[in-house]
Amino acid sequence: MLRVLNSQAVRSLYSVSDAIPAMSEALVGFSNGSAFQHPRVRLEPPATGGVVLLMPAAVSDQLGLKLLSMFPRAAEKNLASVQGLVILVDTVHGEPLAIIDGTAVTEIRTAAVTALATDKLAKLDAVALSIIGAGVQARGHLQALANVRQWDSIRLYSRTAERAFALAGWAKDLGISVEVADSVTAAVRGADVICTVTSACEPILADADVAGSGVHINAVGAFGPECRELPSALIKRAGIYVDSREAAFAEAGDLMIPLREGVITRDAVIAELGEVLAGSDGRRADETTVFKSLGLPVEDVVACAAIYRLAVDRQVGDTIDFP
Numbered sequence: 475m476l477r478v479l480n481s482q483a484v485r486s487l488y489s490v491s492d493a494i495p496a497m498s499e500a501l502v503g504f505s506n507g508s509a510f511q512h513p514r515v516r517l518e519p520p521a522t523g524g525v526v527l528l529m530p531a532a533v534s535d536q537l538g539l540k541l542l543s544m545f546p547r548a549a550e551k552n553l554a555s556v557q558g559l560v561i562l563v564d565t566v567h568g569e570p571l572a573i574i575d576g577t578a579v580t581e582i583r584t585a586a587v588t589a590l591a592t593d594k595l596a597k598l599d600a601v602a603l604s605i606i607g608a609g610v611q612a613r614g615h616l617q618a619l620a621n622v623r624q625w626d627s628i629r630l631y632s633r634t635a636e637r638a639f640a641l642a643g644w645a646k647d648l649g650i651s652v653e654v655a656d657s658v659t660a661a662v663r664g665a666d667v668i669c670t671v672t673s674a675c676e677p678i679l680a681d682a683d684v685a686g687s688g689v690h691i692n693a694v695g696a697f698g699p700e701c702r703e704l705p706s707a708l709i710k711r712a713g714i715y716v717d718s719r720e721a722a723f724a725e726a727g728d729l730m731i732p733l734r735e736g737v738i739t740r741d742a743v744i745a746e747l748g749e750v751l752a753g754s755d756g757r758r759a760d761e762t763t764v765f766k767s768l769g770l771p772v773e774d775v776v777a778c779a780a781i782y783r784l785a786v787d788r789q790v791g792d793t794i795d796f797p
């Protein structure tokens with residue numbers, strides 16, 4: 475029996491607060507070598523302008539494959555810019571168990587990972603949050619970050635002001651107060667924690683904008699060797715944390731560009747988040763820290779296995795006789 479869980483089913487079963495401890499398990503397992511994943515396969519079908527990522531992983535008795543697609547023409551059909559699915563496979567007999575919407579899972583698990591990074595790397599008394607970008611990830615981050623600090627102020631900036639105001643309105647309905655700023659500089663002034671969650675390919679944050687002491691930045695958006703959200707000068711002076719060292723130096727322009735420029739070496743990475751979560755406290759007083767998130771297949775498999783178990787328990791989703 476194959477269970478099919480769409481975005482609505484995923485959201486009814488699984489929240490970011492469920493995902494936070496689950497992502498800790500996934501990241502610790504990844505960093506201590508007990509979880510397995512293949513480096514993601516990237517296809518760019520000619521003439522489509524799109525990118526497809528394939529990501530298999532296994533974490534203890536949980537096994538799956540995620541497919542993500544990012545096609546510029548998705549917007550023409552009002553579809554999310556990041557779409558996808560996860561196929562979950564039984565680890566005893568190998569049968570496919572479920573097909574699960576990957577868009578909702580990606581939103582939830584990515585935001586949960588940022589929440590973990592913020593909890594470990596931001597100042598304990600962080601009260602001012604800034605978010606740059608107003609898309610799917612920005613929405614997830616607004617919810618997730620409420621789990622790890624009490625924010626006195628949340629400022630949001632996005633290129634398209636209407637989207638920023640729409641997101642702020644959505645947050646207000648959830649009881650989250652968000653002020654829309656009219657520039658990146660205004661959004662991040664005085665911030666303790668900054669999340670960059672855009673599809674920008676060139677730096678969107680200036681080094682001079684990050685002026686406070688002990689600011690923590692979650693750089694979530696850009697991926698690919700040529701794309702970045704942060705400038706080299708900022709990377710050079712920050713303490714750098716990543717989800718995967720291997721992926722960071724294969725896919726993160728935020729680190730690969732300064733590395734190519736000779737501004738940093740690979741030793742600039744202090745630790746993987748899974749190492750920090752396993753015990754060492756990554757917080758260093760007064761230091762600017764950057765967590766570069768790329769998203770790991772182990773995160774998707776752990777999240778989807780939990781969603782599947784809940785769906786079976788609660789009889790959620792459609793089932794198909796298969797094969």
Ligand code: NDP
Pocket residue numbers: 554555556580584607608609610611612632633634637671672673674675678694695696697767768769770
């Ligand atoms: P959305 O398309 O929903 O939102 C993208 C946001 O980025 C919008 O606010 C958009 O503004 C803004 N933006 C796009 N281009 C630029 C630009 N050149 N300069 C400034 N802002 C820009 O995407 P998602 O929220 O789903 O994803 C955001 C980013 O996060 C993507 O790069 C995606 O690849 C990445 N991502 C990372 C994951 C991880 O695990 N680290 C997981 C999933 C996604 P506007 O409305 O004006 O277009």
